[in-house]
Amino acid sequence: MSDKEKKQGTNISRRNFLKGVGTGTVAATVVPSVLIGSEQAAEAQEGGAISSATIQLNINEKSYEVEVEARTTLLTVLRDGMDTSGNNVDLTGAKLICDRGECGGCTVMVDGQTVYACMMLAMDAQGKKITTIEGLANGDDLHPVQDAFIQHDALMCGFCTPGFVVSSAALLNENKTPSLDEIKDGLSGNTCRCGTYPFIFDAVKTASRKM
Amino acid sequence: MEKFSYINATSLEQVTSLLSESAWGEVMLIAGGTDLLAELKEYIETPKTLVNLKTLPGMDSITADASGLKIGALATVADIARHSTIQHHYTVLAQAAASVATPQIRNVGTIGGNLCQRPRCWYYRDETINCLKKGGDTCYAVDGLSKYHAILGGDPVYIVHPSDLAPALIALGASVKIVGPEGEKTMSLEEFFTLPATNPFRENVLEPNEIVVEVTVPAAKANTKSFYLKAREKGAPDFALSSVAGVFEMDGQTCKTASIVLGGVAPAPWRSKEAEAALTGKMIDESVSTQAGADAVKDAQPLNDNAYKVTLTQNLISRAAMMAAS
Numbered sequence: 171m172s173d174k175e176k177k178q179g180t181n182i183s184r185r186n187f188l189k190g191v192g193t194g195t196v197a198a199t200v201v202p203s204v205l206i207g208s209e210q211a212a213e214a215q216e217g218g219a220i221s222s223a224t225i226q227l228n229i230n231e232k233s234y235e236v237e238v239e240a241r242t243t244l245l246t247v248l249r250d251g252m253d254t255s256g257n258n259v260d261l262t263g264a265k266l267i268c269d270r271g272e273c274g275g276c277t278v279m280v281d282g283q284t285v286y287a288c289m290m291l292a293m294d295a296q297g298k299k300i301t302t303i304e305g306l307a308n309g310d311d312l313h314p315v316q317d318a319f320i321q322h323d324a325l326m327c328g329f330c331t332p333g334f335v336v337s338s339a340a341l342l343n344e345n346k347t348p349s350l351d352e353i354k355d356g357l358s359g360n361t362c363r364c365g366t367y368p369f370i371f372d373a374v375k376t377a378s379r380k381m
Numbered sequence: 382m383e384k385f386s387y388i389n390a391t392s393l394e395q396v397t398s399l400l401s402e403s404a405w406g407e408v409m410l411i412a413g414g415t416d417l418l419a420e421l422k423e424y425i426e427t428p429k430t431l432v433n434l435k436t437l438p439g440m441d442s443i444t445a446d447a448s449g450l451k452i453g454a455l456a457t458v459a460d461i462a463r464h465s466t467i468q469h470h471y472t473v474l475a476q477a478a479a480s481v482a483t484p485q486i487r488n489v490g491t492i493g494g495n496l497c498q499r500p501r502c503w504y505y506r507d508e509t510i511n512c513l514k515k516g517g518d519t520c521y522a523v524d525g526l527s528k529y530h531a532i533l534g535g536d537p538v539y540i541v542h543p544s545d546l547a548p549a550l551i552a553l554g555a556s557v558k559i560v561g562p563e564g565e566k567t568m569s570l571e572e573f574f575t576l577p578a579t580n581p582f583r584e585n586v587l588e589p590n591e592i593v594v595e596v597t598v599p600a601a602k603a604n605t606k607s608f609y610l611k612a613r614e615k616g617a618p619d620f621a622l623s624s625v626a627g628v629f630e631m632d633g634q635t636c637k638t639a640s641i642v643l644g645g646v647a648p649a650p651w652r653s654k655e656a657e658a659a660l661t662g663k664m665i666d667e668s669v670s671t672q673a674g675a676d677a678v679k680d681a682q683p684l685n686d687n688a689y690k691v692t693l694t695q696n697l698i699s700r701a702a703m704m705a706a707s
């Protein structure tokens with residue numbers, strides 16, 4: 171059985187399952203938010219309302235055709251999505267952490283602007299240029315921000331790092347020579363629980379001199 | 382999130398007719414989605430259909446001319462924060478926009494969504510609690526945890542209005558254009574918001590089938606100084622514990638007119654007529670500004686955990702007045 175078939179075979183709604191076992195708050199963080207490849211095929215309802223559809227997403231300058239439900243977030247497609255040929259999208263650099271648009275772990279660029287991929291519907295990302303952490307390096311040539319993060323040891327556990335790197339790259343695209351306050355403001359939508367902020371700020375300074 | 386279907390809006394007529402055909406909450410509107418998706422993820426709202434407003438043409442523009450500002454409901458908070466005319470002539474609005482949430486949210490969050498966002502109260506946001514705002518019979522902040530709740534205008538629901546843009550816009554005398562099935566109407570933004578005594582379930586006067594389409598701001602007067610002061614619990618992005626939008630028409634150190642609107646302390650943006658009266662026509666010094674702050678909070682009724690907001694708000698008003706005079 172392929173992965174897709176396995177997923178399609180799951181007909182229990184996550185919410186009813188969680189309610190049934192009575193562990194909603196605990197389990198919410200470990201169960202994937204939405205299973206892609208729903209039992210409902212793409213269908214147009216009256217008035218143009220769609221509950222699922224096959225859409226094209228331009229991610230890191232590559233086109234992906236994916237089937238999504240209306241409620242599927244961009245982050246779910248990146249991490250758990252499958253294209254219509256059955257290949258996993260498998261861009262797991264953006265992290266699912268808070269899932270509420272607060273921590274910044276899922277930060278990606280949409281048309282050059284940072285967004286929380288957990289708080290954007292995949293449908294809303296159609297026709298946009300999506301750049302994830304995987305799209306920043308050019309082959310083995312790391313983005314200057316990535317180089318600088320390594321140079322300054324700007325991480326401990328590293329879980330927040332992809333989000334910080336994307337936010338830093340977007341900041342430097344708009345402001346080549348940010349002050350410390352501008353760096354802090356530009357990265358204010360990302361949280362590092364290890365507290366590596368001073369090293370991250372130093373890394374952005376270093377990267378700004380190289381860009 | 383529960384399943385829902387999704388429609389790309391093609392016209393305002395279509396949007397209002399979709400809203401008219403359904404009960405409250407069955408059809409909901411999505412622009413940036415940063416507030417709405419959080420509500421859907423917590424099952425606070427479970428709409429059957431979302432109508433995507435971003436496909437409506439021309440609703441994201443910001444125009445600034447001699448008559449003032451016209452801001453389409455789909456203009457993002459980031460667009461407002463970085464607009465150079467707004468920065469220079471409507472400073473309070475640019476400062477308020479820059480203080481909203483995080484870059485990631487400002488990049489997609491819209492002015493329409495910011496004005497219509499729902500409260501952050503932890504009882505309201507808890508799926509398992511049927512509080513007064515959600516149709517229950519108790520506002521749990523009254524006897525429960527009330528650190529972030531209202532000190533003014535609360536009875537019977539002690540939420541605070543979370544918008545930063547609203548106090549700034551009201552202080553600037555903004556109006557809001559609303560479209561419904563019968564056409565469009567314009568009202569002052571101050572009248573747009575309601576207190577729980579009028580309607581405990583909603584924060585504004587929008588009918589179920591109406592939509593905010595534009596915000597207009599009259600031209601800034603000469604010799605005007607304006608500020609948005611926002612107190613947060615920590616240096617990082619957050620909603621206001623208390624905020625003050627102040628617009629001061631000055632003649633030297635004398636305040637000709639003052640417009641003072643508070644955020645984070647009441648269920649609606651709160652115009653302080655008391656502070657305005659204490660400043661208008663006065664030469665602003667420390668005693669006048671202190672009095673203005675004190676007058677603004679003289680009727681405050683803090684709950685168990687939020688008396689600190691009284692002092693905080695008083696001092697923010699005094700500080701804004703002193704900044705206008707300096």
